[in-house]
């Protein structure tokens with residue numbers, strides 16, 4: 001199960017708000033299924049309807065993650081006016097069967113919703129995840 005450090009989780013939610021009304025996107029990295037490092041990524045689409053990471057920036061971040069002995073655990077992006085469920089374009093562009101796709105919905109901005117999925121060969125499966133307080137292991 002994906003676990004996300006509280007601080008990392010909060011950064012992600014804040015990033016989604018900060019980049020509203022466009023979609024935000026980023027990468028969560030960590031070890032042993034525990035995401036603890038957050039990378040906000042540029043949305044080259046600069047759109048409220050879709051996101052696309054810059055391959056060069058992504059390459060750079062992936063290198064940084066490896067050098068820190070971590071791995072990419074999840075790719076997150078926000079939906080500003082639709083539920084936290086992958087769009088057909090999201091499914092088409094889900095190239096990593098082994099990472100989680102975290103969706104943040106700001107449809108109701110007073111109550112952001114976060115959900116995690118695996119997307120494999122066009123199939124979307126919701127996965128439970130846990131937010132882990134900073135002090136615990």
Ligand SMILES: [Zn+2]
Nearest residue numbers: 079086087090
């Ligand atoms: Zn989407």
